[in-house]
Amino acid sequence: MAAIPTSNASLKDALLRPGFTPTSPAATRLSDPIADTPLVLTLDDVLPYDANPRTTQNPKYDEIKESIRQRGLDAPPPVTRRPGEEKYRIRNGGNTRLSILKELYQETGDDRYYRFHCLFRPWDAARGEIIVLTGHLAENDLKGDLKFIERAIAVEKARTLYEAEAGKAVSQRELASRLSADGYPVSQSHISKMLDTIQHLLPAIPGLLYSGLGVDRISKILALRKTASACWDKHYQGEGVEFEMLFQDVLSQFEGDAEEFFFDRFQDELVGQMKKPLALGYEDVLLEITQQQRELRRSMPIVDAPSLPAPPAAAPAPDTSLPDDTAPGDAPPQQPPELPEPPARLAQQTGSQVQLPVTPPAGDQMSDEERQARIDGHVVSPANISPRVVETKRKVAAALGETLPDFNSNALIAIPVQAGSLHPISDLWYIEHDIDTPEHLREHIAQLAFEITQSVNAPGEIIPVDGGIGFSYKQPADEVDITETAHHTLTLLQSLSGATAIALKMLGEQPAPAAMDALGEFQFAAGLGQILLGQPTARDQAPDDSGRLSDGALVKLFRIVRLARRLIDLEIQEYATNTSELNG
Known part of the structure; x- marks a missing residue:
C-alpha cells in the first residue's frame, strides 16, 4: 500500500497541535529523603x-x-x-x-x-x-x-x-x-x-544573667535566698511585707553587667533590708543566715570513696597506720560510728618532711555540681591563688621529690579545710618545702596570729619577733573597751607565744595570795573552753555559741600549733647538731 504524501502545512499543523492535559496537580517539590x-x-x-x-x-x-x-x-x-x-x-x-x-x-x-x-x-x-x-x-x-x-x-x-x-x-x-x-x-x-x-x-x-552571670554566683544567690527566706519565716511577725517581693526589689538594684556584680554587696544590702522588719540587728541576721548556709552545705550526701589497692609489703601494718590529721606518736583517733571512715593514707617520714602518697579522687558517682557542692562545704574562705602559681609550686615540689596536696581532690576522700589569708591554708598538716625553715615559719605564725586578732577586733598589736614562735603582743597605750572573746583570744595567743610562762615564773617569786589574784581563779580555763568550743548544755545553762572563734580563726589557730611544733622540732635538731660539734 502506497504511503500518503504529507504536505509541509499538514506536518506543521500536527506539530503545533496541543498535547494531553494532565489531570493530577503538579508537584511543587520532591518528597524528602527517608535516610541521611x-x-x-x-x-x-x-x-x-x-x-x-x-x-x-x-x-x-x-x-x-x-x-x-x-x-x-x-x-x-x-x-x-x-x-x-x-x-x-x-x-x-x-x-x-x-x-x-x-x-x-x-x-x-x-x-x-x-x-x-x-x-x-x-x-x-x-x-x-x-x-x-x-x-x-x-x-x-x-x-x-x-x-x-x-x-x-x-x-x-x-x-x-x-x-x-x-x-x-x-x-x-x-x-x-x-x-x-x-x-x-x-x-x-x-x-x-x-x-x-x-x-x-x-x-x-x-x-x-544574659551578660554571663555564671553558675557559681547564681548558686550563691539561690542559697542566700533559701537561707534568708528561712530566717524571715522564723522571725517575721508583721503583715504586709512578703519576703519574695523584698528579695526581688533588692536583687533588681543590681541589674547590669555580670562583671560589675559583687555577691558580698548584694548580701549586705539584703541583710540591711531584712533587719528592720525582723526587729533584729545586722549581725544577728547575718549570723543566722551564715550558719544556715553552712548547715546546708554540710547536709550534702556523702558518697563513699572507692576501695583503694592494697598497700605494698613494706608499708606499716594497718593497725599502726595514721590518718592525715594524726601526729606521729599519737594514738589513732576513733572515727564516729555514724560517719563513713575516710580511707587511711600512709604517711611516710622522710628526713624532716612528711610526705603523703597520692590517692585517687573519690565520688565517681557524683555529678560535677555535686562534687563542687561537696568541695564548697569545706571552704571557710577561698584561697584565691592563680593557676600559674599553683602549677609553679607543683613543679618545685616534684623537683624536690614531694607531692603537693590537692585540696579539690582530697575534699572528696577526706575532710580537709581551706582558709584564705596572706598565707592560704589548704592542709593543716602538710608543710611546703619552701617555708620549712625557722625564719619562714615564724613569719607565717606571726601573720596568722595577726589575722586572728583582727577577726575578734582585739586591741593592741601583734609584733613579729625573731625569737619564740615568731610574735609578741603589745598592749594599746590607752585603756580601751575589750570584749571577753577578744580578751580570751589574746590570753591564748600570749600563752602560745610564751608570755604567760614568763609571767608565771615572775609570779612564782611573789607570795601565794598575789599569785592567786593574778591568775584570776581559773578565768582563763573557762574562757579557753568558751572561745574554742562554746557553752555545752549544763545543769543551769543552755547551750550557747556566742563568743566562740569563727571557723576561719580556728583553722588558723590549728595551723599555728602545727607550724610552732615543727619550728621547735627543727630547733631541737639544730641545737643537738651544734652541741655535738662543740663536744666533738
Whole structure:
C-alpha cells in the first residue's frame, strides 16, 4: 500500500497541535529523603532553628568566621525539614555557621558562601521537636560556651515538650533521665538551679544573667535566698511585707553587667533590708543566715570513696597506720560510728618532711555540681591563688621529690579545710618545702596570729619577733573597751607565744595570795573552753555559741600549733647538731 504524501502545512499543523492535559496537580517539590542524604543547598533554602537555645552571639563568632573565610566550610551543618514547611532548618548546631555564611556572601558576593553542602536528616514524626532542641543544646553547650540562663530556658522548654509527650507532669529527676537519654546529660541538682533561676532571678536581673552571670554566683544567690527566706519565716511577725517581693526589689538594684556584680554587696544590702522588719540587728541576721548556709552545705550526701589497692609489703601494718590529721606518736583517733571512715593514707617520714602518697579522687558517682557542692562545704574562705602559681609550686615540689596536696581532690576522700589569708591554708598538716625553715615559719605564725586578732577586733598589736614562735603582743597605750572573746583570744595567743610562762615564773617569786589574784581563779580555763568550743548544755545553762572563734580563726589557730611544733622540732635538731660539734 502506497504511503500518503504529507504536505509541509499538514506536518506543521500536527506539530503545533496541543498535547494531553494532565489531570493530577503538579508537584511543587520532591518528597524528602527517608535516610541521611548529602544535599547542596543555598542560603535561600535554609532557615535557622527558631527555638535555638543561644539567644546571644557565640563568643567564638569571630574565630569561626575567620576560619570559614580562610578554609571554607569544613563541617557541613545538618538540616531537616518540618512537615508542611517549604524550607529546610538547621537540625542541631550550625546557626552560627549559617549566620556567618550570610555575612560573608553579603561582603564578598562569592558563590562558595551562597551554595554549600549540607547533611539532610529526616524529621522524626513523633519526637522531632525534642530531638532538635536537645541536639542544639548539646551542640551549643559543647562548642560555644552557652550561658547558664540560655541552658536553663532551653531545659524548661524541653520539660514542656516531655510533658506533652508523656501526657503528665515530669519531675526533675525524670527530666534529667530523659535529657540524658536524648544526648544531653545534666544532673537533677543542676536542673533545680536552672528552674529556680528562671522563677526567682530572671524577673529581677535578666540583663545580669544574659551578660554571663555564671553558675557559681547564681548558686550563691539561690542559697542566700533559701537561707534568708528561712530566717524571715522564723522571725517575721508583721503583715504586709512578703519576703519574695523584698528579695526581688533588692536583687533588681543590681541589674547590669555580670562583671560589675559583687555577691558580698548584694548580701549586705539584703541583710540591711531584712533587719528592720525582723526587729533584729545586722549581725544577728547575718549570723543566722551564715550558719544556715553552712548547715546546708554540710547536709550534702556523702558518697563513699572507692576501695583503694592494697598497700605494698613494706608499708606499716594497718593497725599502726595514721590518718592525715594524726601526729606521729599519737594514738589513732576513733572515727564516729555514724560517719563513713575516710580511707587511711600512709604517711611516710622522710628526713624532716612528711610526705603523703597520692590517692585517687573519690565520688565517681557524683555529678560535677555535686562534687563542687561537696568541695564548697569545706571552704571557710577561698584561697584565691592563680593557676600559674599553683602549677609553679607543683613543679618545685616534684623537683624536690614531694607531692603537693590537692585540696579539690582530697575534699572528696577526706575532710580537709581551706582558709584564705596572706598565707592560704589548704592542709593543716602538710608543710611546703619552701617555708620549712625557722625564719619562714615564724613569719607565717606571726601573720596568722595577726589575722586572728583582727577577726575578734582585739586591741593592741601583734609584733613579729625573731625569737619564740615568731610574735609578741603589745598592749594599746590607752585603756580601751575589750570584749571577753577578744580578751580570751589574746590570753591564748600570749600563752602560745610564751608570755604567760614568763609571767608565771615572775609570779612564782611573789607570795601565794598575789599569785592567786593574778591568775584570776581559773578565768582563763573557762574562757579557753568558751572561745574554742562554746557553752555545752549544763545543769543551769543552755547551750550557747556566742563568743566562740569563727571557723576561719580556728583553722588558723590549728595551723599555728602545727607550724610552732615543727619550728621547735627543727630547733631541737639544730641545737643537738651544734652541741655535738662543740663536744666533738
